[in-house]
């Protein structure tokens with residue numbers, strides 16, 4: 653069945669792969685499923701046709717036959733359940749991998765999102781200077797905790813799984829801040845994720861769109 657996802661017509665990150673369609677592309681590449689991409693502008697995202705797919709007017713979305721999904725975590729979870737390659741067969745190991753997906757999204761990512769909001773949406777507010785160190789500390793605390801758990805392991809629970817895909821995707825948003833590099837095992841973990849052929853294919857596919865020169869005129 654044909655899979656179609658949506659992505660930014662032009663990502664504000666200029667092709668760094670930080671928009672969330674990269675996570676879905678990566679999952680699809682890991683399980684070897686071909687997919688189409690429908691590019692949407694910021695304006696089109698808020699129009700009825702896209703709102704019918706995504707009630708909050710965002711990307712990514714996922715269409716497969718008459719199934720329509722939104723929310724990156726739910727999409728990656730669906731891909732991992734439907735196609736082999738991202739979740740272990742053993743029921744307990746599978747449950748742990750899913751736990752790590754949730755941990756990435758619900759425990760590690762929130763302070764990282766706060767940092768983005770403080771820097772880009774509230775950067776001109778008088779409180780930002782005082783707020784930033786507090787957010788940095790919250791991020792460092794989560795990274796320290798995860799760093800201790802990961803230790804010297806390559807992946808968080810045995811072989812690479814959807815839990816690592818999500819955790820690496822969340823952590824790599826931090827690279828520009830320099831905080832990730834304070835935790836050498838975590839920066840190596842992220843680098844291991846980025847070195848996977850499936851990640852590279854996903855990254856290159858989004859970069860091809862986001863770094864292409866706009867048509868003249």
Ligand code: GTB
Nearest residue numbers: 663664665670671672709710711712722723724725
């Ligand atoms: N919880 C949802 C999910 O996980 O799918 C969040 C989806 C979401 O935030 N989508 C963003 C979006 O559509 C794109 S990914 N924004 C448009 C809007 O809300 O109007 C977030 C994102 C955007 C840009 C960068 N960047 O430029 O670096 C990074 C991440």
